[in-house]
Structures are given as C-alpha cells and as structure tokens.
Amino acid sequence: MSDEKEMVGYRQQPGKLPFARPGSGGKNQFSQLRDDELIPESQGGKKKQPWGDHRHDELVTSSAIGKRTPLYDAKWKVTGQAKYGDDIRLSNELIGKILRSPHHFARIKSIDTSAAESLEGVVAIATGADATAKFGVLPVTKDEHALAVNLVRHMGDLVACVAAEDEATALEALKLIEVDYEILDSNNDMAKGLEDSENPIHDRGKYHIGESNIQKRVFQEFGEVTNMEQKAVASHKANWHFQGVNHGFTEPHAVAAHWDPRGRLTIYTPQQVPHYLHRSLADVLEIPMHQINVYRTFVGGGFGGKSDPFPHEMCAAILARKSGRPVRITFDREEVFWINRGRHPSKIEMNLHADSQGRLCGVATDALIDGGSFASFGHVTTYYNGVLHTAPYEIGGFHYTGARVWTNKPASGAMRGHGAVNSRCAVEVGLDDLSEQLAVDPMTFRLANLLPPLSATITGFRITSTGMRECLEKVRAASGWDEKFRKLPLGHGIGVGCGFFISGSGLPIHWDPNKFPHATVHLKIDMDGGVTVHTGAAEIGQGSDTVVAQSVAEVLGLPLDMIRIRSRESDTSPVDLGSYSSRVTFMNANAAISAAMEIREELIEATTEITGADKEKLVIGDRRIYDKTDPAVGVSYLEALHKAQEERGALVASGAYRTPPMGRAHKGAAAGLAPAYSFSAYVAEVKVDVETGETKVLNVWAAHDCGKALNPLSVEGQIIGSCHMGLGQVLSEEMVYGRTGNLMNANLLEYKIPTVHEMPNVFPIIVESNDPEGPFGAKEAGEGPLLPILPSVCNAVYDAIGLRVNELPITQDRMHQNIEKLCKEQGVSDPLELTSPSIEYSQLQEILAKRAEEHEKRDKERRNSENVEPYHNGALFGYEATIPPEEQSNEWEVSVTPSQEYLENPRLAGSAWKHVERRHRSDA
Amino acid sequence: MTKPGHIPMLPQADKIGWSASVNGKSVSKSVESNAILLDVLRDYVGTLGVKRGCDMGTCGCCAVLINGEPRLSCLTLAQEVNDTDITTVEGLADGTHLAPIQETFAIYGGSQCGFCTPGFLVVAEALLRSNQNPTKDEIKTAIEGNLCRCTGYQPIVDSILAASEILSSNEGTIDSTQHQSDPHPGFIEEDN
Structure with missing residues (x-):
C-alpha cells in the first residue's frame, strides 16, 4: 500500500x-x-x-466526493428488486381504472353509474362530485379536479373512476357508465387562444384576462430598448415553431393508495415532488396533512413529468377511502400522453441585434406557448421563456413578451430544461446568424460578450460562478473547431450552442411560512x-x-x-x-x-x-x-x-x-432567480443527406460547468442523457395533433424516441467553476446540459447545407421540403449542387478576439481577488460597472407593463395585453 | 340494465394450466388461455422485475429470456411458452454474487432510473452468452429494441463491454455481503 x-x-x-x-x-x-x-x-x-x-x-x-460513484440504489435496480409504482402490491388490493373524456371540450350534463355499480366485482365508483376541491402545483393557479366537475377540457380528461376486484371487471364497468355530454366548441390552435371566446376553458373570476383563453401573460423591458434596431449593424429575425414533446420516461404513472385501520392514508407513487402531492391530497381529501403519508416508490424516470400532483393519485385515494381497501391504478402508455405535462408547443419570434462593435445591443423575444387545458407549472414557464436567456451574454436591451394560453389539449408543464429550451435554441441560432452577418467566428462572438463571474444579469440575477468561457474553449479545442468550421464539404457541418440554467429555484413554490x-x-x-x-x-x-x-x-x-x-x-x-x-x-x-x-x-x-x-x-x-x-x-x-x-x-x-435574499423588486423578479447558475457549450457535428433530407448527428462535444462534479459518473450520465433527450426534440420527437386536435401518436411506436442507433458519440467534458455557495462548489447538471444540443445541431445543419431551420423536429420530410425550397432560392435543380456556406472573417473578428482575451483576464482577476467590485450588465455598453444602470441613466428601462404605443402594434404573444383583466373593467 | 347493443368485454377465456421453469424454479399456475406472458409473470408468478413500459413491443422493458433467447413478454402469449425455461432479471445473479452484467451496469452508470434496466440486462446477457467478446456495433444491434430515456445508451454500451471483459478474464464478481468496510477499532498487530 x-x-x-x-x-x-x-x-x-x-x-x-x-x-x-x-x-x-x-x-x-x-x-x-x-x-x-x-x-x-x-x-x-x-x-x-x-x-x-x-x-x-x-x-x-x-x-467520497469527486469520485466516480455507482448509484446508491443501483444494485436494487440491476437485480429487479427495485419497487416502482406498479410493483407495490398490497394484499386485498383492488384495481382502479379511469373513464376518460372522448370529447375535446364538453359540459357533463349527467353521469349514470348505476349499471356499473351493479356489475359483480365492482366495489367503488367515484365521479367529480366526490371531490370538488381544486388543486394544482402552483398555489396561484389551482385549476384541476380529481375528476371533471362540470367540464371536460381535453380528450382524455378524467370523468369517473372505478375500483374492482380485477382489471377486466374495472374496464367493463367503465363501459357501463353512461355520461351525457353537451359538446362545446373546442380549440387546439394556440393563436386562437389569444382571442375572446364564448366559453373560455377556465374562468379565473376577477383575474380572468378579457374573455380570452390567456392563462398568463408577461411583459418585460430592461435596458436601452427603444432604439436597439437603429443601433444595430446586423439584425436577426426568426419565427420559430416548436412542436410539443413528451418526457417519454419508461415507467408509466402508477399509484397505490391505502387507508390504514387508524384512518391514515398512505399513498405509494413515483413522484418527483412528494411534498406538493402531500399538500394537494390534503386539499382534495379535506383532511389534515398529518393524516397522510406520501411514500415515494422508485421512480422510473421523471424529467418533470412526475412533478405535478396528479388527479389519478387523488382518484386512488378517493376509491380506497370509499372501498376501505387498497387501490392500485396503473396507466397504459396512451394515458401517459393524455396526462402529458410535456414541453409546451411554442411559437417564438426572436429578434437579435448586434452593433458595430460586435456587442449584443438588443434581444427582443415574443413567445406564445400552448399550455393545453390546465395551468400546471405554466405561470413559471411563461416567465422562463424570457428571463432564462438574459445570460450568459451581456445585453444592451431586453424586451420580452410572453403568453400562455389554454387549449383543449392535454396540459403542458415542466420538462427538463423547463421553459428555457425552446427560446435558448432560438437565441443561439440567432447568434450564429448574427456572426454570419458580421463575418466573425461564432465562438469568438460569444467569447467577447460573456458576463464575468460575480456579476448581475440585465434582469438582476446574480451570477456567482461561471465556467462559460472554459466550456467554449474546451469544446473548441476538442472538436477541432478551427479546422472544421465553414470548411467541411456540402452535407457535413459543425455548429456551436450554449446553455444557461438555474441551479435551484430561488423562490419555493409554497413560500409559507416565509422562512421555511x-x-x-x-x-x-x-x-x-x-x-x-x-x-x-x-x-x-x-x-x-x-x-x-x-x-x-x-x-x-x-x-x-x-x-x-x-x-x-x-x-x-x-x-x-x-x-x-x-x-x-x-x-x-x-x-x-x-x-x-x-x-x-x-x-x-x-x-x-x-x-x-x-x-x-x-x-x-x-x-x-x-x-x-x-x-x-x-x-x-x-x-x-x-x-x-x-x-x-x-x-x-x-x-x-434556504436561499439567500436575492433579486430585484419588479413584478416577476423572482422568476428565474437561483442561488447559482450552470453553463454549458456544445459543438455538434452532423451529416445531412441533401437528397433524402436525413440528418444524422455524428459527434457531440459537450462541456458543462457543474461547479464541481461531486459524482463525475452521474454528471457524465446526465450530460449524455440530456444529449439523447434534446436530440429527440431536434430530430424526431413531436406530439402530433390532427386537424381537430386529436393526439395522433400517443404511443412509443409513433412518438419517436431515439434508439441506440440515432445516438452520436458524445464526449462529455466537465468544467468545474467551484461555486462559492454550492456544496463543495457544486451546481446543477441535470437540466442545463439539455439546452445547447438543439441549437448546436441546428447551427451544424446550416454549416452543412446553408439552411436555417425554424421548425423542430427536423424530420426527414420537413428537411426534404426545406431543401427543395433552398434549391429554388439558389436556382439549382440538383440539391448536390447547393453551395456549402463559407466565411471570410471581417476586421471585426480581430477586435472581438482581442476583447475576448481582455475579458478572460478580467474574469481571472475577479475570481482570484478577495474583494470584488460589483459588475452590472451594461458595463460593456459604457455604463459604470459598479452601479446598476437604471440608477445612472433615464434611458435604461425597467418596465413590466406595455406602453400604449406598443399596444398599437404588438407582436403575437404581446397582443395578449390588449385584453383588460376583468377586475379592471368598468362593466365587470 | 345495460344499454342496448352492449357487448361485455369480460374475458370469456377458460382457465387452463400453465407451467414453466422460471429462474430455475418450476411453477404451474392456472391462467386464462389468452393470458399474456408479461401479466402471468407479474401477476401470477410474482417476478415484478419484469417491467411494463408500453404494452406494444416498442420499449423492451418487458424482455425475458425464453430458453435463452430474448423475447418481449408483452407480445408473447403465455401458452406459447408453456414448459419452457424462462429467465427474468431476478434469475441472473448467482446467490449473493451478481452476474457480471449486473455488476457493470451498476458500476458504469448503465442504470439511472433503472426501469429499462431489466430489459437491457436480459438482452445483454443473451448476447454475452452467444458472443463473449462483442464489438460495439454488435452490442448496438443487440439492444436496438430497448429504449432508455436516462443514459443516452453510451454508459449501457460501456457496461456491456466491461462485462464481456470480466467474462473473458474469468474473474467473476465479488460477494455483495463480503466487501463492507469495518468501522470497529480492531486489534492491530505489532509490526515486528
């Protein structure tokens, strides 16, 4: 030894x-x-x-820390001893099944359960009348019921549930329940959700926005917003359309509920967020929280999809209470898609402006997101689509309008990279376009515009540690960027993308009592x-x-x-x-x-x-x-x-x-606040077959700053796994809704999750920026690594064939159409004659390279000196770094409501502000 | 009582005898003639390590070995495999010694949430039984029918490669009860 x-x-x-x-x-x-x-x-x-x-x-x-450590519970998993939701088998259990709405939007006129009740083997039946209290993960938007009360809001919405001796009997009983519906006009178009409707999907009382289906709207302006276009020498504008995606975890939801002889409820469920379920159960069952024990089983993948309190969990508890016996409910895959909570389908308009010195003088984003039929985490998602792209770059002006609308689809919610993924993709692709217009290297462009460590973003988030620069430099070296960028032949390309994500939400969802x-x-x-x-x-x-x-x-x-x-x-x-x-x-x-x-x-x-x-x-x-x-x-x-x-x-x-006090005071200032932020940069190398439109990702160099890798095995696992999930969204995954809003692919055959053959070689690179407040310096590694994969692939596709995609996923048929269009634009008949993009750097390149070098020195000094002066976003644009720009200049806006002038010509999501909240209307 | 035209969906199938050797233990059960193997294994035999992910053969979580061959139990009628040798994930370990493939999945991060793991393990086990030194491509082909949402497959491929090395070295795996560290302040022999 x-x-x-x-x-x-x-x-x-x-x-x-x-x-x-x-x-x-x-x-x-x-x-x-x-x-x-x-x-x-x-x-x-x-x-x-x-x-x-x-x-x-x-x-x-x-x-222990810093060592590649096998998971604590890995041996339960590899021996089959891990008990997931459906593996909880309580003696004398009943099987619960759920009757779901066959209509997109309807009023329930009556429910007749008598025939089902008299079926032999049926023990208990519940309908909306059994639990009328509302719940929801966010206290401000409790809009769900255990079972539909009055309205069904999407196909697959829960109407009634049955507990029976066996599955077959329960299923038979569902068929015997007679429901009389009055069908209402449904809407599956998010843009239409902005308009007034005769029957809004929800009614929020005095807080309802006009008569529309707008669930949440956000307006934010920071910095010099009025003349960002005038100052720009290069501007990027793109209208993106992102399809909705599902978490695609392998374990379908399952729950078992049991009231013990002392009258306490134990609920066994694969939950990411047992505590919020605990609270919601108490609300819905109208019992004190101490009467409930929430038992988290092994969780077969979550990714945000098991983080809401779910109606079927309430159903199991209600049925178990009615029957006096344990009840187990297990979803099939189709039901997983009905409950959804996946990433929001989004329409995002992205405007980026760069000035003559290669600074990002303006970001103007407009994001309309399709929330489906319930609020879920949507309140937060609406903010995240904007505020989470205010870093890692220093920005001269930031304008964001966002709106989330209800439609008659399964609810969208939180999914890995919550709210940040789609708009991040739009930003990073925009940066690629700006550098193309400025004729500079997109790596250098990014490196010359980064916020330093111990700084504040334009929205007032404090950045304690950042390894963004190191991430970029490492992937640049590892991928051989300088030899490949704009130099590869037609159909072969390389692209870069960055990411920025919260490491823990600064404000807990339930903030009572305040110091909890x-x-x-x-x-x-x-x-x-x-x-x-x-x-x-x-x-x-x-x-x-x-x-x-x-x-x-x-x-x-x-x-x-x-x-x-x-x-x-x-x-x-x-x-x-x-x-x-x-x-x-x-x-x-x-x-x-x-x-x-x-x-x-x-x-x-x-x-x-x-x-x-x-x-x-x-x-x-x-x-x-x-x-x-x-x-x-x-x-x-x-x-x-x-x-x-x-x-x-x-x-x-x-x-x-508990997080330290942070952030500013404006409305919505808490959204996106975190005690630390993670950073990442990826380079993707792709091959696009210009004749068939097939896109294949060959290699991904993935650098992620997780502060400190407490368990490098897990960090690498998260990086590679994030690449997999992000690649799915880029290449093949989408929830396809038909003309009337039917979900067409609620199964894993047609919802295409990448298999092992679609996976590129991923080279995970861990960057450790040693966060001052993180445990041993650590930050997050679970969600941030997903963000850069989408834009890096999109940018690589541009490098390969000169095509800017603005709709995901880039399935073969979409790409084929895009390439045909591109051929027409370039006036070639054979796609093999397309020109592969090339670049000749302008004078700006040298200026940016020099600035990047200076900033690198600046960052190093800030990291290693004892007393660091404040650095506020805006210093790059001539403001005093130590004083918040809004205290220095009247031109620096901080605004959270639109001006009349804006309302005369709003962008798509911005038009949500044309409605007046009911409480502010004279006729209400 | 029921609405006109209602066709009851209760299974009318007869219960018939079903027997097999599951993980070396012979079982006989009385099951519906149209019962699916996955249901029989989970609900009658109690091998809950076999997972239900999609019910239509797309995810591979339910894979088991039938006479050593990987099969999707959700697409297999129990009657088809009457009197066969069935191996589920529970049957891979040898007492307190894990199979090499189990050990390496744990060590190399081949299992994160673990739900797809049983399927991957039996498929990999079948591969390694027929081919002790598979190439990366052979491994990829073997696991192409299994979906994993956590790992991005790379650690799974690494785990299988590592298991093949253990197999070729003939070293075997350690006894899981024998490697715990000992916190007791034991007697320390004097160094002569």
Missing part, C-alpha cells in the same frame, strides 16, 4: 506505541489513504482549483457507527441519494457503505421541496453538509476529551480523528462516537438550506 503513495501526515515516532495509520479506523489497518488528487491545494492536497478557495474546502477528507427552508436533512448515528440520513429529496434516478450520502461521508470521513439513506416516506423524512428546477444537489447537499458538520463538531469534542488534544488541530480522516500535527494522537471514529454518546445515546443532527 505504502509503495503507491507517500502517506500524508503519517510519521512513526520512536518510543511511541504503534498506532493506527491516519487512514485507518478498522481491523483493516490499511483501509484507505488520503487521496491527494481530490484534496484542494489550499488544504495541502494536489487538486488544482483554478480559481479561489471554496468555503467547504476544509471539510474535504477525500473519502427549501431542504432539510436529519442525521442519526447510533452505537453501530452507521449514519442514517433522513431526507425528503426525491431520488428519481438522477442520483440524489448518492450525492447526499457522499456529502455526509465526506464531512465525517467515512466510507460510503456506512451511510444509509431513508428518503421515501413523508412520515420519516423532513420536508424537501422535491426534484425539480435542478435544486436537489445544491440545496439538499448543502443541508446535509450543515447537519454533518454538527456531528463532526461533536466527534471532535469527544476526541479532545479523550486525548486532551487541541480542538483546532484535530482533523477527520478515514474513520479516525487525529491531531494533524501529530497523527499518533487520535482515536478511532467509533471511540469518539461512543464517547460522544455517553449519557445521551444516538447522535442526531438537523441541517437546512
């Missing part, structure tokens, strides 16, 4: 008794040595940290020495159990197998807000670290009591606590633990995380 590495801190002193090595606490005296490669230089290790110290550095013991933490972790250590971690963070396959175990192991200097996670039940887990908005690693691991630090303190105190050593000098190694100046002085972990447990038994500790 000792021949491999010199042991740090170990020295045998003459005359002293042999002692266990610092890296040992057990029978195996050579169990584990300090791994210097994982310990930062500031702590005497060899791990190079290019910028600054991190506040958790002194806690690094090299036991976002994440809480409890630790318990009894005499056996193993650490039980109680956390409510929902493990959905992303590795949250593993990360929390790693964090605790790292602080306590223990091997991972001594950590056990209890994260399933709300009865035993402290509240965690759930697996959404890429918050879990950042918030939950921070909470775990603070709990573990409490225990660490107690162990160190106990060691002082035993050895009399100076507390300040004691450090924790692998299952041993010792004096770092004299490693001979120390005790094993268990000795210290047992000392600390004298007269009190098990050690328990609780840690919590």
